[in-house]
Amino acid sequence: MGNRVTRGNFEWVYTDQPHTQRRKEILAKYPAIKSLMGPDPHLKWIVSCMVLTQFCACYLVKDLSWRWVFFWAYAFGGCVNHSLTLAIHDISHNVAFGNKFSRRNRWFAVFANLPIGVPYSASFKKYHVDHHRYLGGDKLDVDIPTDFECWFFCTPMRKLLWLFLQPVFYAFRPLFVNPLAITQMEIYNALTQLAVNIMIYRLWGLKPIVYLIAGTVLCTGIHPFSGHFIAEHYLFLKGYETYSYYGPLNWMTFNVGYHMEHHDFPSISGFKLPMVRKIAPEYYDNLPQHHSWVQVLWDFVFKDTMGPASRTKRIYKKDLKAF
Template sequence: MSSDRQWHGSRSKKILQDHPEIKQYFGNYPLSIVFIIALVILQWSLAWLVKDLSWWQIGLIALFLGQFVLHSLSVFIHEAAHNLVFKGKLGNAVTLFIIELGSLSFGKSLTYVGKHGKSHHRHLNDYEQDYEWWDKKQAHFRSSNAYLRWGESLLHLFPGGVVLADLIIANIAPAESRNIQSAFKSPSLNIALISTSIFLYTCAWYYISWQAALYLFWSLTLMVGNWGITFKGQSIAEHNIYRDGKTYSTYRWTNIPFFNTGYHDEHHTFANIPWIHLPKVKKIAPEYFTNDNPYSYSEIWWLWAKSTFKPVYFNRYTPESNNSLSFKPSSLKVGN
């Protein structure tokens, strides 16, 4: 267990001593499934609406709308990783299956669930064991090759480009060996999720149009790549380098479409409280939750994009992050 995780753990005990009423919010929130189903329906509705559009119009809709629907849906993958939707293995399997109906991620949600609690929470900010830290070797390689970053970012704009780019980078600069732990993944569930994605892409193509299948896949790959504006912006905002701290919260309007995902400090302190109650924790103990990020996801993403997506602005382990913190308040001068 990392020192940062211990910091959150000891602080949670102190907060509960001062505010024991927070305990009433412990546990899962089954009504999350209503929002999950609504997002799945929304994503398929958009796939239907784009069925007669040209490929470039589909790309624009995926970039400016589809990826944000999937970002909202991905919040509930995170909830499932902490058993905060339905309880138990069966409840989690049902949750992930319904999410897969909208995300069509080829089972990547299960991979996330397996690593998140076992690696990220338990070993918070420990490079060797926290999987959310980019690989150091690949980050240095990207940082020293601006043309490569431009090429990679352009490739990320195309459907599936992020997959191809990762394969190229992995071949040129293989990742370091790290002790990243993962909880047991059910092989049968993994096969079921992958099969579901393949089946649904086929159905979208055959029963709606190739444009519908393209929209669903393009939205997914845009979100997880360099052009995932709020998705990447959130990741940077939560574990930033512009000042000392463990984790950061973003108290912005984005907590509405992204289901309070900005209450990240609160979540790491009380990982057994579902998204719906996190603002209440902040309200009950405001004297503790002051480690807020004053900038929006899009602001931080834009600054990172202006650096030609240099990984130094994403992690704290690179030399430049100790000398030139580009996320300092004085240097962040971009609009909302």
């Protein structure tokens, strides 16, 4: 039997994830890349400005009609919130204050979480570690859709609905795929978020709360930014399970498009990932890449060969006993 086989519509592989070996090769050839690792001094200031901007927006939308609340939630607030989710993604790798100050990073992620309206930063950190450690791991990587998702969301209209419901699946899929014990930080995250939501409600009423949460839901569902959810690891080309995107939307998404580089070097902040490609271009320039997140969404919905099951899966030693 070869290293790849199709089973249950997923592509099952019997090799380790490619990033481990490539990281070793690149570091051996370009040890200067190690200097890019560590805290990014710009991140905390940019995130703080974004959070402050959203709180100002909460004041500005309090007297708008409901249709304008939803308009600005999608056109502006949701873009900021989606960007903040990607800042939290960066912070989960301790790049705000460095590995020596992990607790500062956790609390700063809670701060960045406030405009999103629902607590998730602590839970994201908990599961995102496994996404890197066990990329594509069956029953370990909660980024992989469930069998039900793959079975039901198989037509263009259903796949469009699946994209719209992305926030719901990301929130609840871990509870079915790989439930982990609730941590103390998750409780702090929830209590802090609840306290701030209550404060906003008492100051300015319900509309700012709806503005924040609606923006989060709408702009992590059907939105150009959301193309990165599909672009990162869905199999647009057989044999390649991670893809990068080098287009202009990276300017507003903390360079999450540099996803091959990110999985090779997760301890390097998004701001510095372009330097990885610049230092070691022969490892990235010839790999398949996406040129438009909007095109990614279009192809995912309307190509018969694409769907939630268009992912690579593997079994890690940690979960061999389950089979």
